[in-house]
Amino acid sequence: MEYTVYQLAFFFFIYSFAGWCIEVCCAAIQKRKFVNRGFVNGPLCPIYGSGAVLFAIFLPELKEAPFFLFLAGAILASILEFITGAMLEKLFHRKWWDYSDIKWNYEGYVCLPFSLIWGGCAVILNMFLNPLLVKLLGIMPKLLIVIIMIALTVVLVLDTVGTTLTIRGLQKKQVQLAEFTEGVSHVSKLLENAITRRIQKRMDKAFPMLEIPKIKRQKRTKEKETVFAEGCSFYKLASLFFIGAFLGDITETIFCLITAGKLMSRSSVVYGPFSIVWGLGCAFLTAILYRIRNKNDSYIFIAGTLLGGVYEYICSVFTELVFGTVFWDYSKFAFNLGGRINLLYCFFWGIAAVVWMKLLYPRLSTWIEKIPMKAGKIICTVMLVFMIFDCLLSAMALARYTERNTTGKQAQNEVESFLDEHFGDERMERIYPNAKIVD
Incomplete structure (x- = not known):
């Protein structure tokens, strides 16, 4: 850095x-x-x-x-x-x-x-x-x-906390936690009202279009959910992340087999065929392009090309800064930028955006929404916990792999010994065949 x-x-x-x-x-x-x-x-x-x-x-x-x-x-x-x-x-x-x-x-x-x-x-x-x-x-x-x-x-x-509580009308609830006596309660309410009125007055001036909730508690009726992951919700994006991570890994594996003539791992994690870059990209592009999904193909293609290129570039810089490892290098491609992205693959992102938003997403979205509410939430929660564990373990294994190969440092504790035993150089190089250690 x-x-x-x-x-x-x-x-x-x-x-x-x-x-x-x-x-x-x-x-x-x-x-x-x-x-x-x-x-x-x-x-x-x-x-x-x-x-x-x-x-x-x-x-x-x-x-x-x-x-x-x-x-x-x-x-x-x-x-x-x-x-x-x-x-x-x-x-x-x-x-x-x-x-x-x-x-x-x-x-x-x-x-x-x-x-x-x-x-x-x-x-x-x-x-x-x-x-x-x-x-x-x-x-x-x-x-x-x-x-x-x-x-x-x-x-x-x-x-930030004080302003947020005031805007959401929650300051009174927070102040009441500290009301031990009637006298303290009276002082607290005076302070609360003065501070809240000041912040609300300022917000009214700064953002006239913003309506700030009143301090009085209002009863809210929450509509009961009937469809799992309806619209572009959290569970929908989480589901698309897992699907995109799996399909991305399989697609890259087949692509490498066709172009390079050999079968190699394209996974981002040590357990399972999941490409985190593709999964996050799938969820990220869906969240942003969801509002323009009904526009013409050229509009979505341009947006996908630009967003995909920036996303891939950021992922490349991030993994190098955090893990000290470069997972892909496009230096041999024409029209590349620092070896992190190239024009051809940016076009692939644009094509993928069109195919995804026009063909795949509508069908996948329909299938996901047919999952029973309880089962869908349980599956997403279990998968999220598993993926978090998988990513953390993968990060630790990569960090230890980099340390072994740059400094030659021996394991200093039980965790490092476990990583050396279960994720040795041979296994790491099989999982990440294109990874290059950088200074």
Whole structure:
């Protein structure tokens, strides 16, 4: 990793504050008065800091290719903005921003003009600002940096929790837990009402379109579910993850057999024929493309090509940073980018998106929804537990495999001895035949 954890944390808070300043200035120009535009009460817009951290983790090696740095930054930030906007709407049942009145927008969450601005920011941050901030950070005492980062993190967490509870109308329930006497209860209620009114008033000004629930407790009637995994729900995406992971592994195995003439493992885990990249990609693309599943094929193809390329690139960087291993290398392909992705396979992602959304997904979705409610939830839960265990064990085995082959270090405890005994070099190389250890 090019940057340390402390540097990334520093980037997060610096750019969160800078983003807040930009939002406040834009709001001041439009409304001719000061408006705190952040989700939290403090002078921070975490989505800007999160975007900057993603740029710093996944995009530094593209500094020698500014166009691809710009393109990757635009797409990566757009995905972040879409996911954040969709999650906030899911949690609070309101949109926090809406680009519906801007041309070339997608569901009001993202739009082309702002995506292009994000791309420009990725270039500026990685090529100019981040190196300057690293130099500035180098001047400061390390202990002071640690204290500041911890303090800012604690304040941000408390601020976020308090704001979230207020917006969801849950602050009263939390305060009542601390009401031991009638006098304390009276003081608590006064504080609760003052704080809650202040936050709600600020949220009304910052986001006029957002309706904040009243503090009074309201009875909610929950509709009884009758269909398992209906729509694009959690259980539907979980089911598609398992199906995609299995089918992806089988497809790659057959593809390698046809093109390379040999049968080799394409699994991501030590137990079972599952490709995590394909499984996550299947769930990820479904979640994003679900809203445009009825659009024409060319629209879905372009979206799948771009999203698939960015997704594969991120997976490649992530596995190299975490495991010190490269699981695929496209350096010998034409039109490749750092050996992580290539144009041909990006087109495959686009074709796969069309085939998936138009042909496979509708049929699979129908079959999944026919599963009995109780049985479906039990199967998904068991599979999730198994997959989490499988992924953790695979990660430990890969980390130990890398350590053995880079340092020659002998097992220091029972866990490492177990990994050496059950997941030796021969077995690991059979499971991951294309894995390459990097420094």
